[in-house]
Amino acid sequence: MTDVVGATALVVSFVAFLVAILQVVQQYAATAYDYRRCSQHTIGSWARHTHRRWIWSEVRFEIMFATPRISLSPxxxxxxxxxxxxEEHIPSKGSKLALRRGQSDASANKADSKDAVAEKEPSLPRAPKPSYKQRQYAxxxxxxxxxxxxEWYDVDSRPWFLQSTGTAPEAKCSWLSLLQxxxxxxxxxxxxxxxxxxDYMPDGVARPLASMEQRNFLTLMTLYRINWRNRGVDADFSGASDIAEVTTREITNFGRTYRFTLRDRESDDTVVDGDSEDEEVDFDSSPANIFESGIKYYITSERARSAMFNRFELGFATILTHTSEEVLNSLKAAGVDHDAGNFVKDLYDANGGWGPGLAEGVQSWAYASMPKCxxxxxDSFKSIYSAISIIACFGEPxxxxxxxxxxDQGLSTPQSHISSWARTYLSSRPxxxxLTIPHFKWVCEKFRVNIFxxxxxxxxxxxxxxxxxxxxEELETDLLKKLSDDQRLAFKLEMLNAQVKYQCRVFPEASAAAAAEGKQWWEKLDPIAAQNGQKIxxxxxxxxxxxxxxARNVLMNRWMRGALWAIHNSNCCRDGFRELECSLASKWLEDTSTVYIA
Incomplete structure (x- = not known):
């Protein structure tokens, strides 16, 4: 009898054991569908972090995976x-986002430029020591x-998190393309x-989501020249360029997700000039090959980034250019003459955003180098920023x-006092x-209308x-050396006011003077500008x-600076359309909310 009971217990235990094994196998198999959604076919090299985790309290497996949160900085x-x-070391007035760049990193000098260096610490890493060749990715x-x-990586080191080897085109997450x-x-x-x-994926989402801050996402997409539908005023950020297409999808009880589709990469000429045959780029071959193609996109400072969002940080004032009301309010905040501010606003409304006077002020004081492609x-480029308002007379030959x-440019006043002032200014500064005259000669000999x-x-x-x-540097260290910080601020605000007040009317006044003499407006532009210079x-x-x-030396310093700025930050149009014009409002630069990329 004892043997029968024992045998029965053994059989029951064995059956229970088999059932338990089968339950575990069933639980394991039940996760196959979810696991496939997080596999190499879907998320590329990020699948190295995908694994099953056993939950004892629930007697089941769950699928764990990893996705990136992407941040960028100039x-x-x-x-x-x-x-x-x-290098920016002082936050610009009025900007919450002007960050100190170039914080020292104690381990920066120890890092090998060709290898990733891993360091353990309880908090997020600080910004790397500035270098355009090393440590682009953290x-x-x-x-x-x-x-x-x-871990710090260079592009040449082919960081694993940029690779999509093994992905299936129909299953690949679009954020892999964004990373690449x-x-x-x-x-x-x-x-x-x-x-x-x-387990906690939102309903309606079939694949893992990456995330970014809204401002970083919009910065990167704007840098890649996405032409936003309706200028983004409805906050429905969808659009396209020759590089990529951005679409959106609203998910119930979750919110909006973005999909980034990288178009077949055209040859380098197409990126800037748009006249070349198609050329396909294999991201998984070597990221370095993309850099070797000759196309690069740069944002060298937070002040430069803000200019992509119709916000120009002058260091002593902030000029907003997205709407005429923003223009007027920012000029008022800078203490600009009321009548001049309203005149600029009216010109802005009547001419699709053009702002003479305002433009001269920005070119004289804004950050030296705008974001660029x-x-x-x-040997070609274009500047990528909100440029419509910033076409000034400094670009006129x-x-x-x-x-x-x-x-000899056919000047109405070839021996004007401005010419004399410029000659005197340069004679004491050989x-x-x-640094200036070769560029000015080139503009005058090459072009007949505005360099923009x-x-x-x-x-x-x-x-x-x-x-x-x-x-x-000469302005700050020599021309203004006798002024205190407060006096410098007062001077710059006064000069900005004078520039806007007088230069905003230079084109209408030149047109009126030319009409009275039966001439073209550009034939009277230089004497009107010379008169305005004297008033300033x-x-x-x-x-x-x-x-x-x-005062004359300061004026010549700023005018020459403005003319060089127009050359360095040229943003030409094609068939009347300024293709690299950035159209979003400055408020999006302060939006740190999280957005998700499918």
Whole structure:
């Protein structure tokens, strides 16, 4: 009897054991569908973090996976690195997002430029030491003990998190394409790995989602020249460019997700000039090959980034240009003459956003180098920022010719006082002649209308940056050396007011003067501008003890700076359409809410 009971118990136990095994197998098999959604076919190399985890309390498996949270920040470019003064160390007035760049990293000098260096620490990493060749990507992971780790990568090191080897085109998450597209850019990226469970995926979402801050997502997409539908005023950010297409989808009880579709990459000429045959790029072959193609996208400072969102940080004032009301309010906040502000607003409304006077002020004081798309191989580029309002008379050959004194541009006043002031200014600064005159001569000999309507070679634009920096440094270290910080602020606000007040009417006044004499408006542009220059000198000379000589030198410094700025930050249009015009409002630059990429 005992043997029968024992045998029965053994059989029952064995059956129970088999049932338990089958239940575990069934639980394991039941996760196959979810596991497939997080496999290499869907998320590429990120599948290394996908695994099943046993939950004892629920007697089942759950699927764990990792997706990136993508952050970006500006960093020095190869053409701005030689100029330390272009590094931002003081937040711009009125901007919550002007961050100090270039924080020191104690381990930066120990890092091998070819290898990733992992360092364990409990908090997120600080910004890397600025370098355009090294440490573009920071990968932030998490150990089993919960500690944060960071690893720095160059593009040449082919970081695993950019690779999509093994993905199926119909299943691939679009954020993998977005990650791979970052190799077009030369900004800094922080890729933070975030562990999630498939159990908590929102209803209606079939694949893992990556995330970004709204402002970072819009920055990257705007840098890639996405033409937003309805200028983004409805906050429904969808659009396309020759590089990519962005679509949106509303998910019930969750919110909006974005899908980034990278188009078949065309050849380098197409990116800037749009005239070449198709060329397919294999991201998984080598990210370095994309850089070798010659196309690069740069954002070298937070002030430059803000200009992509119709916000120009001048260091002492903030100019908003998205709407005429923003223009008027920002001019009022800067203390600009009321009548002049309203005149600029009316011109803005009547001319599709154009703002003379305002433009001269921005070109005289804004950050030296706007975000850029550069094709070094073909010596071409375009600047990517909100440029419609910033087409100023500094780009007009008659104005540039007054500063040059070495060309015959058919000036109405070839011996005007502006020409004399420019000659006097440069005669005591021989080094400045080499930084300015060749560019001014080139403009006058090459063009007949505003430089913003022409394609400027990158070699020419790049070399103009040295002159901009030299003029800025001379202003601060020499021309304004006797003024205290408060006095400098008062002077700059006064000069901005004078620039807007007088220069906003330069084109209407030139047209009226030309009509009276039966001439074209550009034939009277230089004498009107010269008169305005004299008025500006009278307005600002009080800041220099009544010295007209000092005021003239400052005026020449800013006018030459504005002319070089127009060359360096050219943004030409094609068939009347300014294709790299950035159309979003500045409020989106402050939107740190999370958006999801499917």
């Amino acid at each position: 960093r020095p470019s190869p053409y701005t690195m030689p100029f330390p003064s272009l 990968y932030v992971g998490q150990t089993k003990s919960g500690k944060r780790t960071r 597209s970052t190799t077009f850019s030369d900004t800094s990226f922080t890729i933070t790995s975030r562990q999630s469970s498939f 550069v094709d070094e191989r073909n 008659p104005i540039v010719a007054m500063l040059c004194n070495e060309v 080094a400045f002649r080499e 309507h022409y394609v400027v070679p990158w070699s020419r634009a790049r070399s103009a940056l040295a002159g901009i920096v030299a003029l800025d 000198v009278q307005d600002i000379k009080g800041h220099f003890g009544g010295s007209e000589e000092c």
